[in-house]
Amino acid sequence: MNAASVDLKIDLLASTTSFGRFLRAGGLKVGPGEILSAIEAVELVGVRGKGEFKWALQGTLVKQHSDIPFFDWAFEVFWQHPDRLQQTASALEKLAAREAPDNTHRVPSPAPRTPTGRSDASGQGDQAPKEEELSKIDLMAAYSPAELLRSKRFEEYSENELRQAAEILRSSDWSLGLRKTRRLRQGHKRYRLNLQHTIRKNVLATREFVKLAWQQRKQKPRPLVILCDISGSMERYSRILLHFMHTVSRALPRVESFTFGTRLTRITNLLRRGDAQQALEIITIDVPDWDGGTRIGATLKEFNFTWARRTLGTGAVVLVISDGWDTGEPDLLAAEMARLKRSCHRLIWLNPNLGYETFEPLTRGILAVLPYIDNFLPVHNLRSLLDLRVVLKAIGQPGLPTYKSSGDHPSRRWLGLNAGGIQANYAGAP
Amino acid sequence: MNGPNSIEELSTRLGDFDYIADRSLVTAIYLALKMEKPLFLEGEVGVGKTEVAKVLAKLLDTELIRLQCYEGLDVHNAVFEWNYARQIIQIRLLEAAHISDKEQISQEIFGREFLIRRPLLQAVDYQSDKPPVLLIDELDRADEEFEAFLLEILSDFQVTIPEIGTIRAKQKPVVIITSNRTREIHDAVKRRCLYHWIDYPTAKQELDIVRRKLPHISDSLGGQIVSFVQTLREADLYKAPGIAETLDWAAALNALGAAEMTPEFVEDTLGTLLKYQDDMVKVKGDMVASLVERAVSNSSGGS
Numbered sequence: 001m002n003a004a005s006v007d008l009k010i011d012l013l014a015s016t017t018s019f020g021r022f023l024r025a026g027g028l029k030v031g032p033g034e035i036l037s038a039i040e041a042v043e044l045v046g047v048r049g050k051g052e053f054k055w056a057l058q059g060t061l062v063k064q065h066s067d068i069p070f071f072d073w074a075f076e077v078f079w080q081h082p083d084r085l086q087q088t089a090s091a092l093e094k095l096a097a098r099e100a101p102d103n104t105h106r107v108p109s110p111a112p113r114t115p116t117g118r119s120d121a122s123g124q125g126d127q128a129p130k131e132e133e134l135s136k137i138d139l140m141a142a143y144s145p146a147e148l149l150r151s152k153r154f155e156e157y158s159e160n161e162l163r164q165a166a167e168i169l170r171s172s173d174w175s176l177g178l179r180k181t182r183r184l185r186q187g188h189k190r191y192r193l194n195l196q197h198t199i200r201k202n203v204l205a206t207r208e209f210v211k212l213a214w215q216q217r218k219q220k221p222r223p224l225v226i227l228c229d230i231s232g233s234m235e236r237y238s239r240i241l242l243h244f245m246h247t248v249s250r251a252l253p254r255v256e257s258f259t260f261g262t263r264l265t266r267i268t269n270l271l272r273r274g275d276a277q278q279a280l281e282i283i284t285i286d287v288p289d290w291d292g293g294t295r296i297g298a299t300l301k302e303f304n305f306t307w308a309r310r311t312l313g314t315g316a317v318v319l320v321i322s323d324g325w326d327t328g329e330p331d332l333l334a335a336e337m338a339r340l341k342r343s344c345h346r347l348i349w350l351n352p353n354l355g356y357e358t359f360e361p362l363t364r365g366i367l368a369v370l371p372y373i374d375n376f377l378p379v380h381n382l383r384s385l386l387d388l389r390v391v392l393k394a395i396g397q398p399g400l401p402t403y404k405s406s407g408d409h410p411s412r413r414w415l416g417l418n419a420g421g422i423q424a425n426y427a428g429a430p
Numbered sequence: 431m432n433g434p435n436s437i438e439e440l441s442t443r444l445g446d447f448d449y450i451a452d453r454s455l456v457t458a459i460y461l462a463l464k465m466e467k468p469l470f471l472e473g474e475v476g477v478g479k480t481e482v483a484k485v486l487a488k489l490l491d492t493e494l495i496r497l498q499c500y501e502g503l504d505v506h507n508a509v510f511e512w513n514y515a516r517q518i519i520q521i522r523l524l525e526a527a528h529i530s531d532k533e534q535i536s537q538e539i540f541g542r543e544f545l546i547r548r549p550l551l552q553a554v555d556y557q558s559d560k561p562p563v564l565l566i567d568e569l570d571r572a573d574e575e576f577e578a579f580l581l582e583i584l585s586d587f588q589v590t591i592p593e594i595g596t597i598r599a600k601q602k603p604v605v606i607i608t609s610n611r612t613r614e615i616h617d618a619v620k621r622r623c624l625y626h627w628i629d630y631p632t633a634k635q636e637l638d639i640v641r642r643k644l645p646h647i648s649d650s651l652g653g654q655i656v657s658f659v660q661t662l663r664e665a666d667l668y669k670a671p672g673i674a675e676t677l678d679w680a681a682a683l684n685a686l687g688a689a690e691m692t693p694e695f696v697e698d699t700l701g702t703l704l705k706y707q708d709d710m711v712k713v714k715g716d717m718v719a720s721l722v723e724r725a726v727s728n729s730s731g732g733s
Contacts, residue, residue, distance in 0.1 A: 182502025183573055195514040196506075199521075199539070220573075305668060313570075313612045314501075335708070339668075 013039055019078050020061060028067050034060055053079075069171045150383040153355065155236040165382050166243035166276060172386060174251035177395030178219040179315040179345075187216030222315050222345060222395065223254040227303060229322035231261040231294035237352050237379070241321055242283060244385055246276045256311045259283070260299035266307070296326040296365060297333030304336055308343050315345040317395055321379060323353050326365030334368040341372040346395055348375040350388070355380025433463045433490060448642040449478070449485040450635050458626035459486070468584050468605035470620055473628035475610055476672020483565035483606040490604065492560040497549040499572035505579055509589055511546045520544070540593035550579075553603040554589045561601035569619075570609040577619050584622040631673060633660050639673060644680050653729030654691040655680050658721050659703070662713070671703045678702040691726060693719050 020035040041056040054075055062071045149165050157165065184192060197213035226245050230238045249255045249271040257267050273279040312318070318340060326333055341347050349369060353359045355378040361370060370376070375391060378384045434440035440463075441456045451459070459482065462469035471479040487494035497508055517539040524535055547555065553564040566580070582588060587599040607623060609615055631639065637656045640647065647655075655676065663670045671679070682699040683691070696718050704710050713721075 181573060182500075183504065183575060184502070196512055199512070199514060199517055309612050310614070314573075339708070 016042055016057070019057065019074075022078055023061055023071065023074055028061065028070070029063065030061055034063075065173075072171075150386070151381055153381050154240050154352070157240065162240060162243075165240060166247070168382060169244055169247045169385065170276075172247075172389065174248055174389060175393050176221050176224055176252055176317060177393060177397060179222045179396060180217045181220050181314075183218040184215040185218045187214060189216035190214050191216045220314075221253055222317050223256070223311065223313075224248065224252055224317050224319065224392075225256045225258070225311050225344070226319045226321065227258050227260060227264075227300070229261070229294060229296070229320075230259045231325070233294070233323050233325045234321075234352070237321075239280065241379070242280050243276055246271050246279055250274075256307070258303065258307070260294075260296070260303075262295050262299075264299040264302040264307075294322070294326055295328035296322060296324070296369075297328045297330070297336050300336035300340060301332065304339050304343070308340070312343045317346045317348065317392070318344045319348050319350060320369075320373075321350045322365075323351055324349075324361075324363050324365035324369065326363075326368075330364045330368040333365060334372075337369045337372040346374045347372060348377065348391065349373040350377050350379035350384075352378065352380045354378030355384065434460065436460075443489050444485060447485045447488050448639075449481060450631070450638045450642065451478075451482075452629075452631070452635060455482075455626060455628060458624055462606075462624050463604060465624070466602045468607055468623040470607045470609070470615075470623035470625045471628055472609050472611050472625070474630065474670070474672055476674035477628045477630060478673055479608040479628055480565065480567055483563050483567075483608075486604060486606065487563040490560065490563065492604075493556075493558070493562045494565060495549050495553045495556075495562050495603070496565045496567060498567050499569050499576070501571060501573055503572045503576050507548055508550050508576065508579060509548050510551045510591060511548065512540070513544045513546050516544055542594060545591070545594070550583055551589050551597070553605075554583065554587060554599045555597050556599065556601070556603065559601075561599070561603045564603040564605045566605065566607045568610060569607050569615055570612045574616060577616050581618055581622070584619065630663055630670070633657065636660065636673065636676060640676065640680055643677055644684065647680055647684050648689060650729060651683065651689060651691060652680065654722075654725040655683065657725040657728040658691065658696070661721055661724060662703070665713070665717070667704070667709045667712070668706045669704070669709060675703050675705075691722050693722050696722055 016039050017035050020030045020038060024030045038057055038060040041060045042053065045052040045056045057075065058068070058071055062068055149161055149168065152161070154165075186194065186197070192215045194213040194215045198211070201211045201213060226248070228238070228241050228245060230241075234241075245255075245257045245267075249257055249268070255268070255271075257271050259265050259267055267283055270279050270283050273282075337347075351361075351366070354376065361367065361376070377388065377391065379388070434443055437453075437456055437460045440460050441451070441453070444451055444456065444459075458469060461467075469482075471482060473479055483496075484494060520539050521535060524530075524538060529535065545551075549564070553562055556562050569577070569580075582590065584605065587602045588596050590596045605623075607619075630636075633656055636659070637652060640652045640656060641649075644652075659671055659676045659679070679699060679702045682702045683695055686695060686699065688695045697714060700710060700713065700718070704713060
């Protein structure tokens with residue numbers, strides 16, 4: 001090993017340690033043990049590729065799923081410059097030389113001058129809690145203003161907050177309940193014997209067949225169909241909801257998206273574009289009845305007649321996003337909701353007005369659809385959208401409450417569902 | 431191949447087998463035969479997609495090999511499977527003969543004679559001098575994974591069995607794939623095929639079809655039936671009736687001894703035409719009466 005590589009190695013160790021402290025300042029529980037194993041892991045994989053290097057660090061330094069988004073961000077900020085190793089090494093030196101904590105730093109700063117530099121790697125929690133707290137807030141503020149944004153109503157958003165909320169949606173995990181298909185794969189669950197493999201394995205068996213090979217049923221994510229109301233009364237929500245649809249379209253494998261007002265428009269292909277802002281601009285131009293009136297029944301009919309057979313075939317989940325202000329015939333709306341309910345696996349209705357404590361589902365439109373929906377959920381702030389993830393993920397699993405199954409007073413049923421079941425499950429997620 | 435040499439000839443010969451197709455479909459079939467490419471047929475339910483393959487098999491005087499697709503259809507049911515029972519017996523026989531060399535046993539039991547040929551392999555490994563017609567029916571019912579198996583067959587007309595090797599078709603089978611479009615089929619499959627969308631027939635074609643398939647129905651009743659169905663298709667129905675429904679309905683009216691169409695006969699037999707309760711409720715009563723009136727006046731005035 002030549003001198004240069006020894007130097008590099010020292011640099012690497014120093015910067016890994018420093019990165020660990022950086023993460024700790026952001027609230028991750030990174031102790032000396034984690035840092036040691038991170039160094040070991042980094043040595044094992046080397047720094048040939050950014051991917052392996054990142055996985056090595058993530059595997060050793062992150063212990064909670066909810067910390068991954070922060071880790072991703074911290075990794076990008078910390079290692080973004082090619083000369084990062086050099087910089088961190090010198091930064092560390094300075095850090096060691098200077099005992100006083102530096103409270104003026106902002107992230108992203110070129111070097112991670114964290115106030116934890118005051119103590120050594122093992123000294124966790126023995127410094128003034130205020131400073132630790134302060135730096136954590138600083139870091140979190142740069143990382144995501146999620147906490148502040150989550151409970152703010154969408155209609156009160158500024159441009160900037162809308163952008164941030166869209167970013168939080170994008171960085172969240174989205175998954176949809178699985179469906180058992182009729183297709184089989186090798187597995188340990190004893191659904192059916194795999195005779196071909198059994199015979200192959202036992203060609204030499206002298207007496208009875210002993211090693212049995214099994215197949216089990218394959219699981220697949222369900223398709224998701226989103227029908228989003230963009231009429232006048234929903235105008236305040238339509239932009240963040242389009243961001244939501246854009247995010248989900250890209251995060252889940254089979255998503256079909258439609259907007260409706262006076263007529264139905266399929267926007268699946270527009271949402272497949274990589275750049276959300278660009279996609280949204282095109283949609284705003286393309287969708288003819290942006291902020292017009294609502295004829296929910298007629299548009300659902302259009303969906304049922306032209307799209308249902310093509311999109312709802314294999315146990316689809318349907319998400320209708322609307323405040324239920326329908327100017328059409330309630331009978332038509334009820335009939336088409338009934339048809340929609342019969343054609344899909346689960347029908348979820350998201351209503352922004354459910355966010356109001358005083359809201360009573362009494363409009364004709366809502367009363368017409370209530371008998372047919374499985375979940376009636378609010379969609380008025382970021383938290384409600386993030387909570388939706390829990391419902392989507394739990395679809396198909398036992399224990400997911402449905403609107404009909406809870407026996408509360410009609411106007412409280414949805415609250416009970418939201419405050420009890422979902423929030424309880426949700427606690428601890430980012 | 432004693433296939434047709436022109437589009438006109440094909441059209442006539444399809445007609446000989448009572449299949450009335452419009453020019454665009456005949457052209458698509460002709461091209462599929464000449465270019466030796468699979469023909470991918472999409473269209474509403476009951477417009478005669480499957481019938482194309484059946485008629486082609488008769489026309490070319492060859493065997494029709496049919497693969498009905500369903501969810502979970504896999505290589506063992508579509509391409510080949512080993513005959514496990516025979517393999518086990520063979521292993522026992524070899525044991526009795528004191529043969530215990532693993533290689534030898536493997537070679538013995540994974541030979542061609544232990545293979546069960548499913549439709550796709552049958553079509554590729556077809557021994558007669560005339561290539562068969564392979565019908566892959568309702569491909570949209572199979573899951574996406576299955577389409578991958580098809581790719582090798584559709585582009586190279588060959589099947590690869592790990593234990594035996596690649597079996598190549600001596601003559602390319604005539605392949606017809608149908609889909610009711612309950613989902614979109616992957617581009618990779620479509621790219622290897624000629625594509626054709628079969629529409630509902632015109633009144634003239636439909637009348638022609640009814641006359642050919644049910645020659646004992648009177649011309650006036652046939653005309654009324656076609657006029658009724660054609661108007662009904664324009665109504666706002668969840669599921670419009672296809673040609674198959676028209677023929678069923680005509681047969682039903684004939685069986686009831688109807689010489690002329692009346693609202694009563696129509697109401698009694700509506701189940702052969704409409705398959706959704708909502709549609710039935712909508713059509714029964716006034717709509718049937720006005721449609722019958724219109725059909726009767728149309729066919730008497732028109733002919």
